[in-house]
Amino acid sequence: MEAEELLAIARTATAEDPVCAACIGRLVADRSFGLANEARGNALRIVADLAADEPHEPPAATECWVCEGHSARVDEWAARAVECLDGIEFATYMVGCRVPPLLEENDRLLRELCGLEPDAGEPLKAELNREVGKLVGKTTDTIVDFDRPDVVVLLHLERGTVEREINPAFVYGRYQKRERDIPQTEWPCTDCGATGKQFGPDGEEPCAGCDGTGYRYDRSVEGLTVPQVVEAMKGTEGVFHGAGREDVDARMLGTGRPFVIEVKSPSRRTPDLATLEWHMNEAADGAVVVSELAYASHEMVERVKELPASKRYRMDVEFDAPVDEPAFASALDQLAAATIEQRTPNRVDHRRADRVRTRAVYEATGSLESPTTATIEVHTAGGLYVKELVSGDAGRTEPSLAGVLDIPATVTALDVVAVEGETEPFDDPAYLLAE
Numbered sequence: 001m002e003a004e005e006l007l008a009i010a011r012t013a014t015a016e017d018p019v020c021a022a023c024i025g026r027l028v029a030d031r032s033f034g035l036a037n038e039a040r041g042n043a044l045r046i047v048a049d050l051a052a053d054e055p056h057e058p059p060a061a062t063e064c065w066v067c068e069g070h071s072a073r074v075d076e077w078a079a080r081a082v083e084c085l086d087g088i089e090f091a092t093y094m095v096g097c098r099v100p101p102l103l104e105e106n107d108r109l110l111r112e113l114c115g116l117e118p119d120a121g122e123p124l125k126a127e128l129n130r131e132v133g134k135l136v137g138k139t140t141d142t143i144v145d146f147d148r149p150d151v152v153v154l155l156h157l158e159r160g161t162v163e164r165e166i167n168p169a170f171v172y173g174r175y176q177k178r179e180r181d182i183p184q185t186e187w188p189c190t191d192c193g194a195t196g197k198q199f200g201p202d203g204e205e206p207c208a209g210c211d212g213t214g215y216r217y218d219r220s221v222e223g224l225t226v227p228q229v230v231e232a233m234k235g236t237e238g239v240f241h242g243a244g245r246e247d248v249d250a251r252m253l254g255t256g257r258p259f260v261i262e263v264k265s266p267s268r269r270t271p272d273l274a275t276l277e278w279h280m281n282e283a284a285d286g287a288v289v290v291s292e293l294a295y296a297s298h299e300m301v302e303r304v305k306e307l308p309a310s311k312r313y314r315m316d317v318e319f320d321a322p323v324d325e326p327a328f329a330s331a332l333d334q335l336a337a338a339t340i341e342q343r344t345p346n347r348v349d350h351r352r353a354d355r356v357r358t359r360a361v362y363e364a365t366g367s368l369e370s371p372t373t374a375t376i377e378v379h380t381a382g383g384l385y386v387k388e389l390v391s392g393d394a395g396r397t398e399p400s401l402a403g404v405l406d407i408p409a410t411v412t413a414l415d416v417v418a419v420e421g422e423t424e425p426f427d428d429p430a431y432l433l434a435e
């Protein structure tokens with residue numbers, strides 16, 4: 001920009017007084033770096049004064065018509081933003097503001113008067129976001145994050161209000177489920193539509209399907225763990241994200257299954273994890289045991305859900321007729337070398353599309369406890385329905401233990417003993433938690 005052009009802008013802008021230094025500086029905000037708009041504006045004002053034939057009257061102490069005085073109220077807005085975050089734990093923040101259309105129009109008008117493009121320099125919104133933001137960061141000793149801040153403060157210029165939004169916080173961990181008949185997530189009762197009520201001859205009564213609780217099972221891994229985390233983080237609600245799930249009647253043993261608990265609108269983001277773990281395990285009373293708690297980011301949710309995991313299962317199996325040792329051993333060897341073709345099991349939710357999936361069995365070992373009972377341990381790719389690997393599911397799973405032996409077989413007890421990574425170091429929290 002030519003010096004003369006700058007001088008013309010300075011002259012026109014100051015002639016439109018009262019215009020504050022920040023609003024003048026914003027006109028040429030893209031012309032120099034490392035200067036506040038107010039400093040730019042003051043410099044232009046001085047230049048205009050020096051070049052004037054007659055001294056320019058200093059602006060009266062009236063409010064700038066362009067920003068209606070908001071540039072001068074940065075301290076006030078920042079103080080209110082800080083106040084609205086009082087009592088909230090956060091490390092990163094972002095400030096945004098809603099500028100009324102009238103003020104945006106003022107910006108365009110001043111630019112038109114100065115012969116500039118309507119969007120020249122910097123808009124009021126950007127100036128306020130940055131200047132109020134800088135002060136908020138300085139006062140609270142936190143850093144700005146435009147991508148995924150812990151908190152967002154919104155200044156509503158017209159209403160004169162300040163709103164805050166707190167982004168969720170996350171805790172990673174692994175759980176063991178040491179008792180059967182516990183679903184991973186809460187399972188609403190379908191008899192009563194989770195209302196816990198039904199209508200009998202005498203009117204409304206507790207639903208018989210769920211004893212009036214609204215849930216099929218009175219406990220779930222989610223129900224036993226999430227409330228403690230919500231409490232510790234002083235949030236409003238929590239969501240359980242598991243790395244896959246085991247059947248309701250299967251235990252989850254060994255090193256446990258990774259999970260992330262998401263807490264909405266938390267006032268605390270870094271509760272003491274040892275204390276939290278103690279509270280969670282105390283509340284679950286041995287039915288569920290959590291370990292390896294760590295603070296996590298939102299990326300962990302997808303990472304935990306999508307990690308390709310293989311599973312190790314231990315099963316008790318019953319046969320409808322006696323099985324001899326060599327046939328049993330040979331059947332397991334055949335399964336261990338097989339790729340299983342499996343149609344969606346009959347027991348699975350019928351809303352799920354019926355399709356054929358192929359899954360590998362990596363290992364199958366076991367021992368006959370009696371001619372008609374056995375204990376089997378299998379290591380399979382994630383997503384294999386393992387009860388059907390034993391029963392054959394009326395020919396829908398091929399091959400199967402029952403099919404190879406030609407003797408009907410049923411799983412009577414199932415435990416997941418390990419959830420392992422197929423291609424990732426699944427057991428390494430340092431990997432899982434890496435940004």
Ligand SMILES: [Zn+2]
Nearest residue numbers: 020023064067
């Ligand atoms: Zn102004």
Ligand SMILES: [Zn+2]
Nearest residue numbers: 189192207210
């Ligand atoms: Zn019910």
